[in-house]
Amino acid sequence: MESNKIRQAFLDFFAGKDHVIVPSAPMVVKNDPTLMFTNAGMNQFKDIFLGNIPRPYPRAADTQKCLRVSGKHNDLEEVGHDTYHHTMFEMLGNWSFGDYFKKEAIGWAWELLTGVYGLDKSRMYATVFEGSPEDGVPFDQEAYDIWLQYLPADHIIRGNKHDNFWEMGDVGPCGPCSEIHYDLRDESEIAAVPGREMVNQGSPLVIEIWNLVFMQFNRKANGSLEPLAANCIDTGMGFERLCMILQGKKSNYDTDVFQPTIQRIAAMSGKTYGADEKCDVAMRVVADHLRAISFSIADGQLPSNVKAGYVIRRILRRAVRYGYTYLSFNEPFICRLMAGLVDQMGGQF
Numbered sequence: 102m103e104s105n106k107i108r109q110a111f112l113d114f115f116a117g118k119d120h121v122i123v124p125s126a127p128m129v130v131k132n133d134p135t136l137m138f139t140n141a142g143m144n145q146f147k148d149i150f151l152g153n154i155p156r157p158y159p160r161a162a163d164t165q166k167c168l169r170v171s172g173k174h175n176d177l178e179e180v181g182h183d184t185y186h187h188t189m190f191e192m193l194g195n196w197s198f199g200d201y202f203k204k205e206a207i208g209w210a211w212e213l214l215t216g217v218y219g220l221d222k223s224r225m226y227a228t229v230f231e232g233s234p235e236d237g238v239p240f241d242q243e244a245y246d247i248w249l250q251y252l253p254a255d256h257i258i259r260g261n262k263h264d265n266f267w268e269m270g271d272v273g274p275c276g277p278c279s280e281i282h283y284d285l286r287d288e289s290e291i292a293a294v295p296g297r298e299m300v301n302q303g304s305p306l307v308i309e310i311w312n313l314v315f316m317q318f319n320r321k322a323n324g325s326l327e328p329l330a331a332n333c334i335d336t337g338m339g340f341e342r343l344c345m346i347l348q349g350k351k352s353n354y355d356t357d358v359f360q361p362t363i364q365r366i367a368a369m370s371g372k373t374y375g376a377d378e379k380c381d382v383a384m385r386v387v388a389d390h391l392r393a394i395s396f397s398i399a400d401g402q403l404p405s406n407v408k409a410g411y412v413i414r415r416i417l418r419r420a421v422r423y424g425y426t427y428l429s430f431n432e433p434f435i436c437r438l439m440a441g442l443v444d445q446m447g448g449q450f
């Protein structure tokens with residue numbers, strides 16, 4: 102399935118469940134002193150979760166441009182070296198603002214992944230929050246019991262606060278979460294080590310694809326948790342990872358999200374993707390950073406020497422450095438990749 106169709110199938114599925122489809126917020130955040138960039142789909146809904154503004158609709162779904170290069174969620178140094186982290190990525194999300202809760206969120210995630218996308222159930226794992234005495238939050242028995250309707254007990258894993266309690270930052274909306282992981286390894290590897298032992302162990306082939314957050318609290322500056330006025334749902338699915346699975350690839354960069362750009366870089370540099378690891382890393386870095394830089398500029402943040410602008414400048418420099426060092430470029434080249442990116446992503450954004 103082409104990536105543009107994968108995205109559309111997500112939006113259509115939730116539109117069919119009475120969700121309002123909303124546009125992505127800008128990736129650059131100008132009105133929240135706790136954030137420089139959108140790092141999660143829920144950022145644009147933060148004030149609705151906190152009850153600071155009335156909900157405009159009870160349910161919504163979208164694809165959100167996210168950038169994880171600073172603050173609590175920062176993946177920059179991994180990007181290019183592995184096959185599944187990005188600076189900018191799309192997060193597919195569905196939202197309930199005091200409307201539905203765990204049963205529907207889990208049930209619909211299962212229906213979409215297995216029924217619409219046809220994922221292999223035997224390769225799926227769910228994690229649930231083990232609880233945190235220091236925060237006074239118990240084991241998430243409710244989510245566990247719901248998952249038991251879909252998955253065998255040995256595919257449901259208890260996770261700690263690091264993996265299964267999602268927080269936007271040091272303060273703000275948060276809550277226990279349940280992640281869906283997928284095992285992409287070959288049958289022989291699965292026979293040797295079961296997937297449940299590989300979840301959250303850093304394997305590039307046993308990866309989280311969707312995080313279902315049960316938003317129940319506001320983390321205050323003094324570290325305490327205050328219950329939200331209403332229970333909410335915030336889900337985030339990694340679009341590029343979903344495309345990898347549905348396109349039968351083992352790297353996000355082998356999907357139609359990145360390959361057109363990578364092939365352009367290969368043609369421009371006279372190198373072949375897949376022939377040399379150092380060049381491959383460099384091509385992935387450039388293909389990734391092109392998106393981050395272009396969307397940041399389009400959303401209102403130019404590279405500069407301070408604050409958010411400096412973050413973008415560092416990303417730009419990293420791309421240039423890899424291009425000059427490993428791909429033999431010796432004059433500006435990233436700008437020549439823009440037209441292709443616009444062709445590919447302009448329809449949605």
Ligand code: SER
Binds near residue numbers: 336
């Ligand atoms: N907020 C959660 C995340 O970013 C789910 O959307 O993972």
